[in-house]
Amino acid sequence: MLVRKTNIRPVAELVIIFDSYLHLKAITLSTFHKISILFKKELLLELRQQYTFYGILLYIASTIFVLYLTMGEPEPAVWNGLFWIQLLFICTNAIAKSFLQEGKGRMLYYYTLSSATDFILAKLLYNVVLMILMSILSLVLFSFFLGTPFNGLIHFAALTCLGGFSISMVFTLLAAIAAKANQNAALMPILGFPLIIPQLLLLIKLSKSAFGEIFRDQAVVQMTLLLCGLDILIVVLSLILFPFLWKD
Amino acid sequence: MNKSWWKIVAIILLLYTFTAGFIIHVPIIGNLQQTIRNLFFHVPMWFGQMILLLISLVFSIRYLRTGNLKEDIKAREFARTGILFGILGLVTGAIWANYTWGEPWSNDPKQIAVAIALLIYMAYFVLRNSMTDIDKRARVSSVYNIFAYFIYIPLIMILPRLVQSLHPGGEGVEGNPAMNGKDLDPTMRMVFWPAVFGWTLTGIWISNLYIRLSILKEKNWLHA
Numbered sequence: 001m002l003v004r005k006t007n008i009r010p011v012a013e014l015v016i017i018f019d020s021y022l023h024l025k026a027i028t029l030s031t032f033h034k035i036s037i038l039f040k041k042e043l044l045l046e047l048r049q050q051y052t053f054y055g056i057l058l059y060i061a062s063t064i065f066v067l068y069l070t071m072g073e074p075e076p077a078v079w080n081g082l083f084w085i086q087l088l089f090i091c092t093n094a095i096a097k098s099f100l101q102e103g104k105g106r107m108l109y110y111y112t113l114s115s116a117t118d119f120i121l122a123k124l125l126y127n128v129v130l131m132i133l134m135s136i137l138s139l140v141l142f143s144f145f146l147g148t149p150f151n152g153l154i155h156f157a158a159l160t161c162l163g164g165f166s167i168s169m170v171f172t173l174l175a176a177i178a179a180k181a182n183q184n185a186a187l188m189p190i191l192g193f194p195l196i197i198p199q200l201l202l203l204i205k206l207s208k209s210a211f212g213e214i215f216r217d218q219a220v221v222q223m224t225l226l227l228c229g230l231d232i233l234i235v236v237l238s239l240i241l242f243p244f245l246w247k248d
Numbered sequence: 249m250n251k252s253w254w255k256i257v258a259i260i261l262l263l264y265t266f267t268a269g270f271i272i273h274v275p276i277i278g279n280l281q282q283t284i285r286n287l288f289f290h291v292p293m294w295f296g297q298m299i300l301l302l303i304s305l306v307f308s309i310r311y312l313r314t315g316n317l318k319e320d321i322k323a324r325e326f327a328r329t330g331i332l333f334g335i336l337g338l339v340t341g342a343i344w345a346n347y348t349w350g351e352p353w354s355n356d357p358k359q360i361a362v363a364i365a366l367l368i369y370m371a372y373f374v375l376r377n378s379m380t381d382i383d384k385r386a387r388v389s390s391v392y393n394i395f396a397y398f399i400y401i402p403l404i405m406i407l408p409r410l411v412q413s414l415h416p417g418g419e420g421v422e423g424n425p426a427m428n429g430k431d432l433d434p435t436m437r438m439v440f441w442p443a444v445f446g447w448t449l450t451g452i453w454i455s456n457l458y459i460r461l462s463i464l465k466e467k468n469w470l471h472a
Contacts, residue, residue: 173395180388181378190374194367195396198403230402237398241391244312 034114038122045101046130052101056094060138063089068145076149076211083142084204087163088196090134095127095171096188099179107246116243120172124238127168135164149211156210159203162224166199166231173238176245202227255453261446265289268439275433286344288439292447293337294358297365300330300451305397308390317470318463320386323393324376325458327369329451334366357408364403368396382469 046053063086074082102110110119139160150156171192178187206223209215269288307323310316341359342352353359375392379385463470 170399177375177388177392177395180384181375182380187375187378190371191392194364194371195399197364198399198406202406226406230399233398233402237395241395244387244391 031118034118035122035125038110038114038119039126042098042122042126049101052097056090056134057137059093060090060134060141064138064141064145071146073147079142079146079149080204080207080211082146083139084163084200084207086142087135087138087160088167088193088200090138091131091164091167091171092188092192094130094134095168095175096178098123098127098172099175102179111246116246117239119246120176120238120242123176124169124172124235127172128165131164131168132161135160150207151212152210156207159207159210162227163199163203163207166203166227167196169231169234169238170196170199173234173242176242180245199227199230202230254449258446258449258453261442262450265439265443265446269443272435272439274436283344283348284436286340287436288443290337290340290344291440292444293333293340294362295444296448296451297330297333297337297362299448300326300333300455301365301369301397301400303452303455304330305394308393311386311390312394315383317382317386317466320390321462321466322455322459323390325455325462327372327393328458329455331366331369332454333447333451334362334369338362338366361404361407365400368400372396 067082067086071078071082136157139157171188174188174192174195177191181187202223206220206227209220265288269285274282274284304323304326307319307326311319311323338359341362345354345356346352372389372392376385376389379388
């Protein structure tokens with residue numbers, strides 16, 4: 001707009017455009033930079049407070065061991081249901097701490113340093129990475145204890161990653177909400193379980209394809225795209241809504 | 249009198265629903281027989297619930313934009329009436345299903361969807377009551393209300409296509425999230441749509457009374 005109004009020679013025009021491009025790049029870079037710093041901070045906290053990390057690992061191991069003791073090697077349909085429910089419980093526990101561990105003072109400190117969108121994006125990114133790791137780990141343990149009734153390992157592992165990804169997205173904003181409600185961890189399942197049903201049903205349906213169920217043409221692709229669409233919706237909602245939770 | 253015309257409309261529409269709904273000639277389809285008249289009482293609950301929850305959503309968004317606590321009270325009361333309509337819809341449906349499907353609950357996608365809606369909005373009230381700070385409570389629960397609504401809508405679009413429905417007009421994988429309006433008999437349509445409007449207006453009226461009561465009760469800190 002500015003360039004068009006004033007009558008500047010082509011070279012100068014080019015310089016201005018290039019300059020504004022650089023400026024734009026600087027802004028985007030700094031956003032990415034901020035997110036990466038926040039992400040590193042999460043990682044560092046995890047490494048320093050290893051007891052929470054090991055706590056989740058032990059949670060996975062003991063849950064699956066209890067399931068093994070009670071169920072043995074269940075039928076494929078039961079296996080499938082148990083696996084996703086178990087993943088849901090792990091997710092609630094692993095992600096609940098992502099906001100619950102942040103004290104009031106520390107949140108105020110972040111508030112002065114970064115914007116709400118950067119903060120929630122870093123949290124989402126970190127929770128996704130953590131949850132994909134936990135999903136794969138629980139798949140390994142589940143296969144070890146309860147058998148492998150599915151056909152394609154890579155197929156099912158990919159679905160597990162997609163599942164961990166989708167579930168962690170929903171629970172990140174819910175963890176922020178629960179943290180605001182007087183750090184009440186018991187709220188997480190109450191708020192989250194009804195909301196996770198669309199993803200969970202889609203995932204269970206999709207994973208039946210790994211158990212040899214035949215679907216209509218394109219149905220698997222359609223459901224995967226639907227799941228990805230839901231994930232995008234949740235990211236957008238988190239970005240819009242988190243700034244309101246952030247200020248006190 | 250100027251402001252209460254819609255309440256009179258609601259009463260007239262409901263009187264019409266209760267008389268015409270039992271008198272008009274209905275087509276006999278399969279084993280539905282005369283139970284098809286439940287369409288005028290059960291289905292409008294579902295429409296009414298969706299509209300009330302939508303109004304609740306709008307007030308939650310308005311609260312986040314303005315910070316006016318009255319908007320939050322309105323969002324809360326509309327959600328409360330939404331729960332009431334959900335329960336009524338579930339009960340009228342279950343009584344009807346007991347005679348037509350042979351059991352009150354049969355994991356029909358619409359039954360599941362309304363159960364989830366009830367869980368979501370009851371969680372909304374649990375969340376509200378877990379906080380004592382008024383402003384924080386309004387803000388956090390508004391955020392949850394908006395988040396929940398936008399996940400709930402895709403759910404009721406997806407669910408009927410994943411699970412087979414027993415509902416009339418919703419058989420097979422091509423199941424319609426609501427009902428197939430085109431299949432509706434013209435004489436039934438003459439009662440059905442007035443019934444939907446009548447019940448929805450009644451829902452708004454109930455919410456309105458509760459809002460006025462709450463604003464009176466909570467007057468002390470609303471103006472503080």
